[in-house]
Structures are given as C-alpha cells and as structure tokens.
Amino acid sequence: MNIKEYLEELSKQSKNIFQDSTKENDLRNLGSVHHISAFIHEFSEILPDKYEKEILRTVSSQIEISLINLTMGMYRQAFSSIRLAFEMGLSVVYFSVNKLECIEWQKGYNDIKWSKLIDEDNGVLSKRYTKAFFEELSNEVIKYNSNAKDVYREMSEYVHGNYDTWNKSGLELKYNEVLKDEYFKVFSKMSRILLFVLCCRYLKSIDKDKLDEMSTFLIEEMNDVEEIRNYVNKGE
Amino acid sequence: MSDFKLRTESIKDDEIARLAMKNENDEKIISALKSSEPCLLEGSRGTGKSFIMKMAQFDLEQSETKTLSIFISFNISSLINTNDNLQFYHWMLAKTLRALMNKLRKNGFEISNYTKSLLSNDTELDSEKIELTLKEIVTKFEKSYKNNEEIDIKSLPDIEDVKEAIAEICEENSLERIYFFFDEAAHVFRPEQQRQFFNLFKDLRSAYITCNAAIYPGVTHFGESFEPVHDCSYQILERNINDIDYLEYFKNLVLKQADDSIQKSINNQIDVFNTLALSCGGNPRILLKTIQDLSKFNTQEVNKEIKEFYRTKIWTEHTELGDKYKGHKELIDWGRDFLENIVIETIKENEKSTIYFWINKDVPEAVKESLRLLTYTGIIRKIDSSIRSHGNLGIRYEVKYGCMIALFSNPVNESKSLFEKISIRQFTEFGKNHPEYKKIEKLSSYVQESEQYKESLESMLKKSIDVLTLTRWQKDKLIGASILTIQDLYGLEEEDLINQIYGVGKARARIMMNAANAELLEYISG
Numbered sequence: 098m099n100i101k102e103y104l105e106e107l108s109k110q111s112k113n114i115f116q117d118s119t120k121e122n123d124l125r126n127l128g129s130v131h132h133i134s135a136f137i138h139e140f141s142e143i144l145p146d147k148y149e150k151e152i153l154r155t156v157s158s159q160i161e162i163s164l165i166n167l168t169m170g171m172y173r174q175a176f177s178s179i180r181l182a183f184e185m186g187l188s189v190v191y192f193s194v195n196k197l198e199c200i201e202w203q204k205g206y207n208d209i210k211w212s213k214l215i216d217e218d219n220g221v222l223s224k225r226y227t228k229a230f231f232e233e234l235s236n237e238v239i240k241y242n243s244n245a246k247d248v249y250r251e252m253s254e255y256v257h258g259n260y261d262t263w264n265k266s267g268l269e270l271k272y273n274e275v276l277k278d279e280y281f282k283v284f285s286k287m288s289r290i291l292l293f294v295l296c297c298r299y300l301k302s303i304d305k306d307k308l309d310e311m312s313t314f315l316i317e318e319m320n321d322v323e324e325i326r327n328y329v330n331k332g333e
Numbered sequence: 334m335s336d337f338k339l340r341t342e343s344i345k346d347d348e349i350a351r352l353a354m355k356n357e358n359d360e361k362i363i364s365a366l367k368s369s370e371p372c373l374l375e376g377s378r379g380t381g382k383s384f385i386m387k388m389a390q391f392d393l394e395q396s397e398t399k400t401l402s403i404f405i406s407f408n409i410s411s412l413i414n415t416n417d418n419l420q421f422y423h424w425m426l427a428k429t430l431r432a433l434m435n436k437l438r439k440n441g442f443e444i445s446n447y448t449k450s451l452l453s454n455d456t457e458l459d460s461e462k463i464e465l466t467l468k469e470i471v472t473k474f475e476k477s478y479k480n481n482e483e484i485d486i487k488s489l490p491d492i493e494d495v496k497e498a499i500a501e502i503c504e505e506n507s508l509e510r511i512y513f514f515f516d517e518a519a520h521v522f523r524p525e526q527q528r529q530f531f532n533l534f535k536d537l538r539s540a541y542i543t544c545n546a547a548i549y550p551g552v553t554h555f556g557e558s559f560e561p562v563h564d565c566s567y568q569i570l571e572r573n574i575n576d577i578d579y580l581e582y583f584k585n586l587v588l589k590q591a592d593d594s595i596q597k598s599i600n601n602q603i604d605v606f607n608t609l610a611l612s613c614g615g616n617p618r619i620l621l622k623t624i625q626d627l628s629k630f631n632t633q634e635v636n637k638e639i640k641e642f643y644r645t646k647i648w649t650e651h652t653e654l655g656d657k658y659k660g661h662k663e664l665i666d667w668g669r670d671f672l673e674n675i676v677i678e679t680i681k682e683n684e685k686s687t688i689y690f691w692i693n694k695d696v697p698e699a700v701k702e703s704l705r706l707l708t709y710t711g712i713i714r715k716i717d718s719s720i721r722s723h724g725n726l727g728i729r730y731e732v733k734y735g736c737m738i739a740l741f742s743n744p745v746n747e748s749k750s751l752f753e754k755i756s757i758r759q760f761t762e763f764g765k766n767h768p769e770y771k772k773i774e775k776l777s778s779y780v781q782e783s784e785q786y787k788e789s790l791e792s793m794l795k796k797s798i799d800v801l802t803l804t805r806w807q808k809d810k811l812i813g814a815s816i817l818t819i820q821d822l823y824g825l826e827e828e829d830l831i832n833q834i835y836g837v838g839k840a841r842a843r844i845m846m847n848a849a850n851a852e853l854l855e856y857i858s859g
Contacts, residue, residue, distance in 0.1 A: 124440070124441040125439075125440050125441060127441055128438065128439055128440045128441025128442070129439050129440075129441075131438070131441065131444065131445070132435075132438045132439040134445075135438060135444075135445030138445065139445075313428075313431050313432050313435045314435055316406065317404070317432075317435060317436075317439070320342045321342065321343050321344060321345050323340075323342075323343060326342055330406070
C-alpha cells in the first residue's frame, strides 16, 4: 500500500461515515447549522464596514467547514472550526468599536485575546456594550456572558485535546454518534450567543427594510428574548 | 415568586413538550390543527392559543409522517400602508412564502446560494429550480409593493403558481404536507385587510397545504367569500370553570412551571389556589401572572392580589386597548363603565344571580361592539346566543369569576359558597333599552379628527344607503323621507325616524340605525 492507496482507504472510510451522518433523522440538525451559517453570511452583507463584513463571512465559512468535518468523522476538527467561528464572531463586534486593534490584528501585530472579548466590564457581552447599542438587553447580557464562557470551555476541551475528549473520540477515523450529538448541542449554545451578540451590536442600526427581510429568521430563532422580539415586531 | 413564562413566545421550542398540559378539549383542538382540514382557533387573549398551536406543531414534527410546519405572525412594524387590496394580499403572500423558505432552509431542504459559493465556484450547483422559482415569486411580489412603480398585475405570479411551486417542493422532498400556523393572524389588520387575509387563507387550500389561524372572539371580519362554518374546522379554546377537571388541570399547569416552594404552598393551601384558579376564568396567563405577583402564598396576600388585579389591573389592560384601537376608544371606555358600574353591581344586588348576565339581541350596535371588545380581553365570555328570556331573544355572558369574587372582603373565604351557588340558569337581564345605552348612541362624535381619518370617513358617509343591510322596503322608506346617504341617516336619532317615517316604529328605527352604525364601526376598526 502506497500513500495514495492509504489515503484512498481513509477517504472511503470517511464516505461511509458520511452516509451514517446524513441519515434522514439528522438532516434537520445539519440543516439548522447551515441555516445559521447562511444567516450570518446574509448579515455580513448589510454591514457597511468592509473589514467587519469580511470577518463575518469567515465566521460563516468556518461553520460550513465544521459541517463537512462533522459528516466525515473529523469531530475534533469540527469543534475546532466552530470555536474559531465563535472567536471571530465576537471579534467582529469587538473590532467594530476598536478599529485600531482591528487593523493591527489584520497586519499581524497582535492576536485576538479571548479574555478581552469576554471581559465582564468592557467585553462584547458587558453592560457597557448593551448600554451603548441595545440598552434593553442589559439584564440578559450577564447570563449570556456566563454561557459564552461555559461553551467556549467545552469547545476548547476538544481543541486542546483534554484527556477526556480523547476517550470520547479515540484515535480511529470512525462514526461516533455521541460526538455528533455533542456537536449539535454545543453548536446550538454557541450560535445562540453569537446571534445575541450580533443583535445587540447591530440590530438598532439596521434600516427598516433590511430588518424586515431578516425578521422571519430572527422571530424564529430569537423570539424568546422579549426585547429582541419586541424590537423586530414593533420596532420598539 | 417564581418567574413564570407568561407568553408562548418566551418559551423555547424544546420546552414546549415539558410544559404542555392537555385536557379533552385541548386534544380535540390539537387533532383538528394536525388534520388536513384548515382550522380557525378562537380564544380571548391569554387563553393559550399560541401554545396549543405550538403543541400541534411539536406533534407534527415528531410524527412519522414527513411534514413541514411554519409559524407566521405578521409583525406590526413591517405592515404596509396601502388601500390597494391586491397589494396587501401580495404582501401577506410574500411574508408567508418567506417564512416557508426560511423553514425549508432550516430543515435542510434548501441550501443558501451565498454559502454554496463559499465552498465552491461551481454555480451549476444552483440547479435546484424549485427553490429558485419560489424565490422568484417572492421577489416579484415584494417588488410589487416595495417600490412605488406601476406594476403590470398580469406579470405577477398568481396563487396557482404559488400552489404549484409548493406542490413541487413537497414532491421533490417527499413531504406529505405543509402546515401554516398564522398566530394572532387577523388582529393587527383593519377589517378590509382581515377579509383579504381570509381570502388568502381560503385560496391557499390545496392537497399539499393546510392553513390554521388563531383569532380573537368578536373582532374578526371574515368577508363574503369565507364562511367559517363551511370553509374550515372552527375550534373554540375556552376552559369552563364548571368543568369537572378544571381545578386539577390548572393546578398541574402551574406546577409544571413552579419552583419547589410554590409547589409546596399550593399543595398545602389548595383552597387558596382554587380561588385564584377560578378567578382567572380559564385564562392561564392571568393565573400565572397573579401567582407571580404574590409576595407570599397565603390567604392574606391572595385576597390582596385578587382585589388589586380584578378590581384595577384587569381594567387597565382593557382600557389600554383604546390606545391600540384608537377608533374604538369611547366604546372601550363605555364598556368598562357599563360592566363595572352597572352589570357587576346589578348582579351583586340580585341574590339569585352569580356571574351570568343576559342582554337583549336588539340592543344598539355600539352596545354589542362594546361587549365584543370585552370578550376580546376576556373580562366577559359569551356563553351562547339566542337564549330566550321572558319571550325575548338575547345573548348570555359570563363575567370573569375574579371580577365578582374581588367584591367580597375576604375572597378566599367566600369563594366556596359563591362557587356552589353558580348556576347558568340564573342570570341578570338587560333589555333592549337601558338609560346607559344613550351615552354611546352618537358614534360619529368619537371619530378621530386627523385628516387621513376625515378623508376616508367622508367617502364612507357619502355612500348611498343602498349599501346597508336593510330590506328593500326599509330602504325605500328612507329614500321616501329624503334620506339618501349614510350621512343623511347618520345625522338622525331613532326618535327622528319614528317621527318622520310612517310605518317605522321603535324596532325598525333601531334596525335602521344599527345598519348605519355597523358601517361606521367597521370604519373606526381601522
């Protein structure tokens, strides 16, 4: 067996995992991940700043890449991609008010620091942000900040290779239902926080027609957040 | 107290099953909502219409049969301001189809073009022409009302194109059926818009589509082409305090949301809970709200809450309706005064009567409308119509139990004896003429003063009396007396008609004035 044959074997194995991962009862979950990713891409279209637009498109593309990893049985890589999407998603909002840091990051002078993004006083999930962009969400933001830390920790366990995650995933390339379900759970928590952050930062600056176009999605996904629901429904 | 979920919108979809409570009537409604027949679900505010529709949606999604169910609420902020019925129809249709496209993508039946291009440059992937067709249809409709350009109606797709596109989607994806759930469909619309909504509701019927809608009692205009009895299954969501399982049902409903300490308090002080449960008159939102507002669950606090809520707060909500339905403000205020000061007081003084009253069917139109608005808030509930009393026909209503028990100094202690006395056969009667009715006889004086209102009011008043629902004889009599337009009739009072027209007595004068008032009421509904 040469290297090509060896990789062909792995590819075949991945194709089998793909068949197991895309059975009828999984299509809804897979569809809903794609649905969120597509919305984030649409959202990027309405941002006036070209850098913010670009980063948000990367978020969308990372989510798509996580999906293909998931269906091929590369679970760790799938978690890694959604963690990156999460970091980038929060960074868009952070950079939107810290332009200098954004340029420096693009030029490679500094890194995105998770601790800065999530800082309780000055981060993107802080009352300082809600007060500036969507004051009615101030009571909710503390809860979302804490959820963001939890879900980031969960995703990081796979990225850093905590021992427990090796136990779950093993070293072989094979279909793993537990990890697949875990991915959907983590994705659902992560995407909700991401949508909350985007709504908090941008919703009030979006013009009426664009908001109207997005209302169907937002009403379906974020309806249980009363403040967002009222804003989308009544414009107040 | 516990932080309850008072509105279905605040409940995440995955919590619906955990919080669900179903009695026999609820099961019947859910089954009607899941059937292929379209269904209208009527209920006052807070009775749980949205929740029961969500339960039906949950069942459909869990079922073996492959279906798609879509929740739609027409939000106020995007409501288009147009008098063009067709344009409005297209607006509703575009909103509905957008929601369908959203759901198709969420469930994995459609892929976004943007993200497709992210991973591949192969635009040939866009060959799913069905979704494109649907998108094209929506775009065309949206263009027709977004830009103020003249649009050739013939160039727009018609409802058959829409149904065909939906049929193809179903066949391609092996979907048995698509269910649309219109939540609080009609109440944000003006009467003419409501008629358009029911046209659409009827037009969308096909072998692949079922429409369901939640509506409020008394304030819905169906239009001539839609007959609720024939065109759909008509379900009423109400919970009668006399039902044998009523108290148990509400206890379980609250326990599902309550924390341990409230659960304990309810189980230890069941009479206190029962008083609250009866007071809400079958309205879960009110029950949860009154418990949530308690600082402590005991007799003293519950008595205080019942008095505060049912003597004051419940009326505040009703009065606030006047801000929403500005044209109805005077009727809303009159209805409150009439019920609070006359009906409830008279029932209280009548030893035999408990919570029911009866009103003659020939009362002025404005009185009927005021009562209809009270059923919308749920302060009263229409029990039945065409009930005979002393030879006259009338409508029987129930006053919310809480509004009656709140009059006692110790509601919790008195509730048992009031409840035992309740009999639907005992009611206080209000006849055709009551001095209070005079106060809202002249509806036109309440009409808004703004230019926009004035303009449409003027065109309505100029209409010939031929548009009124009167007999030919009655119309001829009016014409004979030189009453040719609604305006001519509107400037008069019943007494004037009796004096001016031979053969017109009290009954006919009331019918004629009611017909004119019905037109005006419809106008102020907007």
